[in-house]
Amino acid sequence: xxxxxxxxxxxxxxxxxxxxxxxxxxxxxxxxxxxxxxxxxxxxxxxxxxxxxxxxxxxxxxxxxxxxxxxxxxxxxxxxxxxxxxxxxxxxxxxxxxxxxxxxxxxxxxxxxxxxxxxxxxxxxxxxxxxxxxxxxxxxxxxxxxxxxxxxxxxxxxxxxxxxxxxxxxxxxxxxxxxxxxxxxxxxxxxxxxxxxxxxxxxxxxxxxxxxxxxxxxxxxxxxxxxxxxxxxxxxxxxxxxxxxxxxxxxxxx
Ligand SMILES: C[S@@+](CC[C@H](N)C(=O)[O-])C[C@H]1O[C@@H](n2cnc3c(N)ncnc32)[C@H](O)[C@@H]1O
Numbered sequence: 001x002x003x004x005x006x007x008x009x010x011x012x013x014x015x016x017x018x019x020x021x022x023x024x025x026x027x028x029x030x031x032x033x034x035x036x037x038x039x040x041x042x043x044x045x046x047x048x049x050x051x052x053x054x055x056x057x058x059x060x061x062x063x064x065x066x067x068x069x070x071x072x073x074x075x076x077x078x079x080x081x082x083x084x085x086x087x088x089x090x091x092x093x094x095x096x097x098x099x100x101x102x103x104x105x106x107x108x109x110x111x112x113x114x115x116x117x118x119x120x121x122x123x124x125x126x127x128x129x130x131x132x133x134x135x136x137x138x139x140x141x142x143x144x145x146x147x148x149x150x151x152x153x154x155x156x157x158x159x160x161x162x163x164x165x166x167x168x169x170x171x172x173x174x175x176x177x178x179x180x181x182x183x184x185x186x187x188x189x190x191x192x193x194x195x196x197x198x199x200x201x202x203x204x205x206x207x208x209x210x211x212x213x214x215x216x217x218x219x220x221x222x223x224x225x226x227x228x229x230x231x232x233x234x235x236x237x238x239x240x241x242x243x244x245x246x247x248x249x250x251x252x253x254x
Pocket of ligand 1: 018019020021049050051052053054055056057073074075076077104105106107125126127128132
């Protein structure tokens with residue numbers, strides 16, 4: 001099973017693939033995929049919208065289980081680069097599961113997916129407009145397994161304010177069954193509200209160690225009460241593992 005040790009061993013090969021995923025965000029994505037192993041989330045498959053040359057896709061491929069497939073969707077699919085990058089990562093071992101490539105705008109992805117096709121982990125990193133993100137979120141929620149995670153890129157990246165506004169508008173207007181579990185390193189991680197306790201417990205207990213083992217020291221935070229904000233934030237190390245509200249900095253409520 002992929003773990004922190006294999007992440008560190010694989011990172012140079014993943015880092016050799018041109019793209020946008022940096023080490024902290026990769027460590028976070030990898031930790032969340034490891035959480036799904038710990039929580040024994042069932043295995044219907046993985047989906048990425050926006051693959052470029054396959055940097056984050058290679059990281060996701062690490063976690064493919066033998067009975068799963070990884071569907072990579074991109075409007076301008078770089079098939080050769082994706083094949084080469086993922087091929088280099090798995091040059092000395094069998095590639096788990098199956099990887100499928102689909103060229104096209106995510107707007108038309110719905111018609112390629114059977115209505116009952118579910119994914120346990122969906123990475124949204126495609127067109128960086130609010131309209132496209134809304135489409136991708138609607139589609140992701142429709143095809144998210146009950147215990148699945150959606151990871152959205154470039155949230156709280158000042159270059160793309162429209163994405164942050166759209167994500168929270170979506171959650172307020174349409175995502176009543178969805179909640180924001182964790183925000184960190186420009187990624188927002190969503191799960192169904194029914195899974196907030198399970199994933200929240202995992203994050204509280206394990207995320208600091210999981211990130212350190214992957215080379216990134218962090219502080220886990222919630223700077224208000226759980227009614228205002230039920231999820232967590234993950235930030236570069238603030239000199240303490242946990243950071244609570246300004247009025248009680250040293251106490252982070254689970
Ligand atoms: C930021 S890049 C993805 C980066 C990649 N995840 C990585 O780890 O390097 C965004 C990708 O989204 C694709 N894209 C842009 N608009 C799209 C759309 N409407 N539907 C699907 N893919 C789109 C682009 O071709 C590009 O490859």
